[in-house]
Amino acid sequence: MTDHASLYHLARLALAPHALHDAHCRLISISENVIFRIDASGGMRYALRLHRPGYHDVAEIGSELAWLDALLTTGLDVPRPLPARDGTRILTLPGTDAPPRHAVLFAWMEGTEPTTDIDPVAFRRLGRITARLHAHSRAWERPIGFTRKAWIPATMTGSNALWGQWQTVPGMDMTARDLIAHCLTRVGTELAQYGTRPHRFGLIHADLRLANLLVSGAETRLIDFDDCGLSWFMQDLAAALSFHEDHAQAPRWVDHWLKGYGSYGQLETADLRILPALVIQRRIQLLAWTGTHRHTAQVRSLGTDWLARTLDLCRAWDRGQLFRHIG
Template sequence: MTQPITPLITPPMYDDTFLARLEAGLRAALPRWGLPETTHLRLLTISENATFRACDPLSGRDLVFRVHRPGYHSRAEIESELAWLAALGREALVDTLTPIAQSDGALIADIDDDGLTRHVVAFELLPGREPAEGEDLPRWYRELGAINARLHAHARAWERPEGFVRKVWDFEAMLGEVRLWGDWRAGLGLDAPGRAVLERTAQVLRARLEAYGKGEDRFGLVHADMRVANLLVEGERLSVIDFDDCGFSWYLYDFAAAISFAEHEPYIPALQAAWIEGYRTVAPLADEECAILPVFIMLRRMLLTAWIASHAETPTAQAMGEAYTHGTVALARAFLAAHDTEGNDTGAAKPDGGRATS
């Protein structure tokens, strides 16, 4: 008999009482950044972490605060993220958030949340808005490809500080035994036939990724979450925010993460073509490398299916629901038809993404 699957991450209920408690803890910490407790706080997003905008009408200061989920990132992991941001800022490789230190120079503060310790960091507010689906998204993804190429080149060359530690986003962490974001088998609304399809898909993904390997030219430090919600456009400028999931993975996984929650949309091939074009303006990217992109897209889709199940209380998960799981199964069927190694061509994956058409 199949045992019920317990997600590794069980988030708290995001009700008004919880949010009020979180805001109170943050408000008490504001003086560490020279802000009065009367500063206006507004919740921006809540997912892995809670993000607030803090505006002080007296001084005019306007900061963004990220209150971390307990038990997800250690202090050393957060310090490592901030170290990479600082290095990128010094070299002006990408427009992104600048960490703001407290009055004592520390970048991380701790607040008490009903007995739990939460880490808090502050960032300079960046102007801009999320690019809309109806806009010329390929234009922005062309620029995003160039940004990715610059970040990848930096990651290969950067001498990381002693003690640098970030999560490793490989197959085991995503769909294997580590399950950083939970188990895809707990996908909302997943039935037995769908589970069988995803089980076979996971096997194919594992084999393809093992064949692709983790050579230094293919696997390293990446942003890992450049989806539309983490992009800001202002005039001709594209900024990238939220390095909270940055870690060690395949460089081309960055594109799969950039189309999170939209893998099934008909405009994805255009975004992929634009991203590749932009990447190639900065660094070479062989056609054989591009051919692996459908594998990473399917890998990310299954990871997000697990994330939705293990973060069911979050607004993002509630918006996706069971429909996302059903879409994952449909994409997996198409993926297997194109890329299953049993009885099919065992060559490189085709660059069509194995997408289901509707």
Template sequence: MTVDSTEDDLVAREALIRYDFSARTDIRMINLSENATYLVHDPTTGRDGILRVHREGYHPVRSIESELMWLDALRRDAGVETPISVRARDGARVITVHRESRQRHAVLFEKIGGIEPDEDAVCATDFKTLGALTARLHRHARTWRRPRQFHRFSWDWDHTLGKQPRWGRWQDGIGIGIGELSHLSEVATLIGQRLRAYGASADRFGLVHADLRLANLLVDDGHINVIDFDDSGFSWYLYDFGSAVSFIEDDPRLPEWRSAWIAGYRDVATLTSEEEQMLDTFVMLRRFMLVAWMGSHSHAREVQEKGSDYTAGTCELGERYLSSSGASI
């Protein structure tokens, strides 16, 4: 995926006009991944905000509006603190900026206080909190009567490691040679076998955040805001654990963090022993997806930091996964 941050800036500037920000408004890009996210400050009015400029073609307007519906419902029904969207001058929550023959969508959110947990000081308590939050989202998703017009994509087998992988083919990841391809193909086959045996019944497969990790929590004076629902969609509920340990799957502290996450989850909702035994399969599923994602996101910070070492680490985890017949990594 090629990224043109200059175009993102132009789209952001044009979008802010629709929200009645002044020409003096300052924008600063704070994240560039699937989308470009900006911190916005208007010195004329004192208004602040967070503007998300969507990657072209990733979500249609209907899907973005559906994401905002879930954010509203979580705040209202489950007491989960989520970003609050701001309506444009015409009342729209999702606006479209036309660039020649192309369309880019954007959403403005109220500015949220807080900082994400320090990656260098992560402890089991953080993962217990994350597990409890995850269970609250799952509990809500299982009982929420979604509006008829609600639409989000799926992270099922076909759209993760199957025929239509949304983040690209893992086989095209960085550092995939003949040896890696042969070895990881065996691992992928075992992941698929275990997922098929586990099944996708309604109690196991539903609406999930799909990127619920510590980096997407903002902690502010005891309040925890859950952010970045852009990847939310339908998948196995326990896929959220695979997401929780993204890029740290081979950390030696993972067993401790895993236990803490489980304890936090069970404080809120049921997690059976069968489900617990599937957690490492979802870690491997997510790991393969990130190998694919890194292959097409050369601009991302994680790619710059990890590169082909991430694929090599995936091979090591895969060896342990195969040796245990998928029971552990």
């Protein structure tokens, strides 16, 4: 991981083309990307994102920004990318002892990241917002050159998994491997039967977990479209449960999300039935991620029983007992 002094240096380099030389930078998040809060004169505030090296290229980031531009015209409250003085929105910062990083400046968005203590009814609002997002995705004509990653079994949990291989997670034994492999074979079969017709599969946010929401009063705002890509629309609900799939309130979260979604968009019985498979696939993807990030505070906060709980979820799903109240 790049040291903090180097990150602040990169932030200063990124702010110069925006003529924000005297702005105050405050590091607020180091996860996959690095996020700075920028306070400038006149009470202006911004969010600066330094991209993780080697994950998205300029064309992919430009495609994300193009979708944000289009979503903003619909009135959806999503991040607003800001150009530098020369009109450039994606800056490439030279690395010293590390690869170059891309950087994007956004208008600041007010709100607080919710926790699992969130009122389950708030998921109804999230479901409705997600339905609006999906309606736009289905109707939007993507610009020439648009390119984003696809979140499918091969890239989530398969041999080309972008977040790591679940088989290498510490504590994984043969019994656990066999159980997860069995579940993923079933997931693949169910997703193949469900299919990728345009009303089921398209451009989604792909990471609508609690950490990527901002709540302010009765408003819920979606942030961090960094992983937006092509996948099943119901994947956005599976992602909303990330890290908390076995929380006692998860069934209520799902119920409220579905009610909110249904108030704006349409859901078929098949959409409801595929959800448990998508939840298990996402959980196993996150399990792989914990393996590659096992020395981070976020992974340590999950507890030493994370793998065991994941296996319990796999068994419950295999018995048809995961969110069996829906569909």
